[in-house]
Amino acid sequence: xxxxxxxxxxxxxxxxxxxxxxxxxxxxxxxxxxxxxxxxxxxxxxxxxxxxxxxxxxxxxxxxxxxxxxxxxxxxxxxxxxxxxxxxxxxxxxxxxxxxxxxxxxxxxxxxxxxxxxxxxxxxxxxxxxxxxxxxxxxxxxxxxxxxxxxxxxxxxxxxxxxxxxxxxxxxxxxxxxxxxxxxxxxxxxxxxxxxxxxxxxxxxxxxxxxxxxxxxxxxxxxxxxxxxxxxxxxxxxxxxxxxxxxxxxxxxxxxxxxxxxxxxxxxxx
Amino acid sequence: xxxxxxxxxxxxxxxxxxxxxxxxxxxxxxxxxxxxxxxxxxxxxxxxxxxxxxxxxxxxxxxxxxxxxxxxxxxxxxxxxxxxxxxxxxxxxxxxxxxxxxxxxxxxxxxxxxxxxxxxxxxxxxxxxxxxxxxxxxxxxxxxxxxxxxxxxxxxxxxxxxxxxxxxxxxxxxxxxxxxxxxxxxxxxxxxxxxxxxxxxxxxxxxxxxxxxxxxxxxxxxxxxxxxxxxxxxxxxxxxxxxxxxxxxxxxxxxxxxxxxxxxxxxxxxxxxxxxxxxxxxxxxxxxxxxxxxxxxxxxxx
Numbered sequence: 001x002x003x004x005x006x007x008x009x010x011x012x013x014x015x016x017x018x019x020x021x022x023x024x025x026x027x028x029x030x031x032x033x034x035x036x037x038x039x040x041x042x043x044x045x046x047x048x049x050x051x052x053x054x055x056x057x058x059x060x061x062x063x064x065x066x067x068x069x070x071x072x073x074x075x076x077x078x079x080x081x082x083x084x085x086x087x088x089x090x091x092x093x094x095x096x097x098x099x100x101x102x103x104x105x106x107x108x109x110x111x112x113x114x115x116x117x118x119x120x121x122x123x124x125x126x127x128x129x130x131x132x133x134x135x136x137x138x139x140x141x142x143x144x145x146x147x148x149x150x151x152x153x154x155x156x157x158x159x160x161x162x163x164x165x166x167x168x169x170x171x172x173x174x175x176x177x178x179x180x181x182x183x184x185x186x187x188x189x190x191x192x193x194x195x196x197x198x199x200x201x202x203x204x205x206x207x208x209x210x211x212x213x214x215x216x217x218x219x220x221x222x223x224x225x226x227x228x229x230x231x232x233x234x235x236x237x238x239x240x241x242x243x244x245x246x247x248x249x250x251x252x253x254x255x256x257x258x259x260x261x262x263x264x265x266x267x268x269x270x
Numbered sequence: 271x272x273x274x275x276x277x278x279x280x281x282x283x284x285x286x287x288x289x290x291x292x293x294x295x296x297x298x299x300x301x302x303x304x305x306x307x308x309x310x311x312x313x314x315x316x317x318x319x320x321x322x323x324x325x326x327x328x329x330x331x332x333x334x335x336x337x338x339x340x341x342x343x344x345x346x347x348x349x350x351x352x353x354x355x356x357x358x359x360x361x362x363x364x365x366x367x368x369x370x371x372x373x374x375x376x377x378x379x380x381x382x383x384x385x386x387x388x389x390x391x392x393x394x395x396x397x398x399x400x401x402x403x404x405x406x407x408x409x410x411x412x413x414x415x416x417x418x419x420x421x422x423x424x425x426x427x428x429x430x431x432x433x434x435x436x437x438x439x440x441x442x443x444x445x446x447x448x449x450x451x452x453x454x455x456x457x458x459x460x461x462x463x464x465x466x467x468x469x470x471x472x473x474x475x476x477x478x479x480x481x482x483x484x485x486x487x488x489x490x491x492x493x494x495x496x497x498x499x500x501x502x503x504x505x506x507x508x509x510x511x512x513x514x515x516x517x518x519x520x521x522x523x524x525x526x527x528x529x530x531x532x533x534x535x536x537x538x539x540x541x542x543x544x545x546x547x548x549x550x551x552x553x554x555x556x557x558x559x560x561x562x563x564x565x566x567x568x569x570x571x572x
Contacts, residue, residue: 059333106360114331115360118351124321125356128328135310136332155352158321 005214008046009270011081012038016240016267018077018090024255026094028102032238032250034074036178036211037145040233041078043217044143053084056110060140063113063129067122068147068176069103076100076109084111120153122146123173127159130171130228145174149181152190157202163228164203171228172221173204176211178237180248199230211235241266271426272369274405276300278412279337283308286416290334294322296369297339319344323352323364330362335416341375342368342384342425346391357421358396365415365422371401371462372512372541373552374428380545384425388461389517391423392490398443399490401425401519403464404434407487410441418443427462434468434485444493446500452480455570456500459510460486460519462552463562467510470564479567489522497526506535506570512552512562515540535570 015038023031045051049062066075073093080087089109092099100108103117114125126144133140150156163171177195179186186192196206205225209216211233220231237251238244241263255263280303283289291304295317305312315322319340326336338345345368346353357364368387375382392399398418402408408426415422434449441447446458450471459467464485471481484500486492500507507527509520520538527536541561548558556562 114327115355118355120320121324121352121356124324124352125328125331127321128325128330129332130328131313131325132329132332132334138332155318155320155324158316158318159324162315162318162321162325 003047008042008214011046012042012240013267013270014081015042015074015077017264018080019073020241020255020260020263020267022073022076022090022093024260025091027254028094029252029254030070030073030102031254032180032244032247033068033147033176033178034071035239035241035244036235036237037068037071037074037176038239039212039214039217040145040174040176041074043214043221045078045082047218048221049143050140051111053082053111056084060138062141062143063126065113065116065122065126065129065142065144066104067116067126067144068119068150069116071176072100072102072104075104075112079109079111085109119147119150120155123159124155126171126173127163127168130163130168131166133170134166134168140170142171143174144171145176147181148175148177148179148186148192149189151175151192152181160199160202160204167203167226168228169226173228173230175230175232176235177232178235180237180246180251182251184248196232199232203227205229206232208232209234212239240270271402271405271408271431272300272429274408275367275412275424275426276304278409280304280307282413282416283311286335287311288333288335289416290329290336292322292326292329292336292338294319294338294340294344296341301339319349320352323349324356326364327356327360327362330364331360334363336364337367338364339367339369341370341382342387343382346384346387346423350390353421354394358394361396361420363419363421365424367424367426369426369428371425371427373546373555374462376551376555377549380547383546385512385514385541386517387423387425388489388511388513388519389521392517392522396420397490398422398488399425400443400487401461401489402487403459403461403485404431406433406435406438407441407464407485411487414441414443425461431462431465434464441487444488444491446484446486446493446496449483449485450481452482453505454479454481456482456484456503456505456507457510458484458486458500458507458519458523460489461511461513463510463512466562473564474567477567479571486519489519492522492526494526497523498530501527501530501532501534504534506537508537508539508565508570510562511540513540515542537565537569539565
């Protein structure tokens with residue numbers, strides 16, 4: 001079990017550099033949405049999830065569902081770092097003849113639990129996995145990561161009601177609360193507040209943390225609960241590259257060569 | 271058909287522990303026995319069809335064979351994108367059981383009519399589309415659905431339909447079945463209009479007119495060569511379905527005719543791309559909309 005924060009910081013830096021290279025090479029979108037979830041993924045894969053990269057379909061494994069599948073670059077990068085597949089795959093992202101698509105296809109590479117890309121699908125699916133594990137007395141834990149804008153989808157609340165009613169204590173939802181959605185700020189479009197209270201009233205345990213703080217993430221994941229648990233992770237869109245941080249445009253933009261150099265320099269310096 | 275479905279599913283479930291039944295809060299007086307016999311393999315997900323499909327996918331990916339039941343518009347259209355992505359794209363082992371084909375729920379209003387389901391379901395890759403026309407076809411196709419390791423849509427009528435099949439041979443996926451032999455017309459039907467088609471054929475028979483009645487309980491995949499054999503008979507063909515004229519059985523057969531390069535006198539009978547605002551039973555709806563009325567014999571007799 002990884003406890004060395006220096007190693008985790010270094011891994012987070014490598015993930016961000018992989019993502020930068022992927023987005024830059026492919027001239028694709030969603031770098032900001034990948035950067036806000038890096039620390040969450042690092043903690044999950046280095047400390048929380050019981051998954052063997054050499055046996056990624058083992059029946060009692062923990063399962064992680066990236067419902068905000070537009071953050072796929074970050075997932076690909078961490079799966080490659082943990083040797084679910086070779087690092088070379090990352091060069092085959094998004095391009096003609098590539099391996100890894102912009103959104104998730106479970107046929108594309110090991111470690112991807114479910115094909116996704118449309119928002120509001122991951123939590124119902126994760127609820128189904130969690131319910132199945134309950135009736136099968138399978139100890140595997142289910143983790144689902146959704147975006148904040150994704151919580152506009154009705155299915156989030158349909159499954160929130162179901163999971164609360166059935167007391168699915170083997171289910172953990174992480175919300176990447178970076179406060180920016182597809183075409184504006186969350187609090188301008190559909191204000192989610194009082195967000196924690198909503199989940200409490202749906203019979204979930206709620207923990208609100210800084211989603212880039214390893215210690216807070218570990219404590220949140222490791223806290224015991226008799227209900228489904230939601231971790232509201234306050235994050236910064238574009239985290240790690242100052243000119244991308246907390247901006248809407250870097251939900252979409254890809255870097256030109258100057259921006260690439262500048263971003264790489266900043267990431268390497270941290 | 272509904273009772274046959276649930277009885278067949280119970281039989282299958284006794285021999286296969288993977289079978290799991292989900293309802294989105296439908297099935298009063300239908301599923302009580304199943305729930306009692308298999309309490310751990312029955313789940314009411316509440317009135318939330320989109321969430322239901324996601325949960326079904328999660329259960330299927332955990333090794334279960336999941337049957338999901340509701341009224342057709344709610345189990346196909348309300349959650350269509352979930353079906354496309356979570357079931358079909360992921361090739362999840364989930365069977366959608368829709369009840370209320372066509373105007374089965376005639377008096378309930380158009381919200382409950384099922385006239386577009388075949389069209390949309392057959393357009394999704396990986397999806398098998400099964401439309402039984404009587405209790406025998408229902409029993410056979412429920413069994414076949416269990417053998418298919420991927421998503422299936424099964425379109426049911428209601429309850430109490432007569433059994434039309436006399437030769438109760440195994441029905442294979444894709445197969446069309448001759449119900450009656452005849453040389454004056456080929457009448458091809460699917461789903462809940464099998465009974466109507468058979469009644470016309472019996473009436474014509476009294477006048478000395480013989481009709482080849484063909485039941486097509488599998489819309490997708492469909493065995494093209496058996497349809498081409500029908501085309502090669504070079505006698506008029508009518509397709510009959512209680513579904514929109516766009517995208518259902520008639521479209522399926524006309525695609526095969528068009529690509530065969532062979533000409534044949536052909537007519538699609540179905541719902542002519544309208545919503546009904548009439549109040550009444552299926553039979554009443556058909557009359558008021560002037561659809562699915564027995565064709566004049568002058569259309570097909572030489």
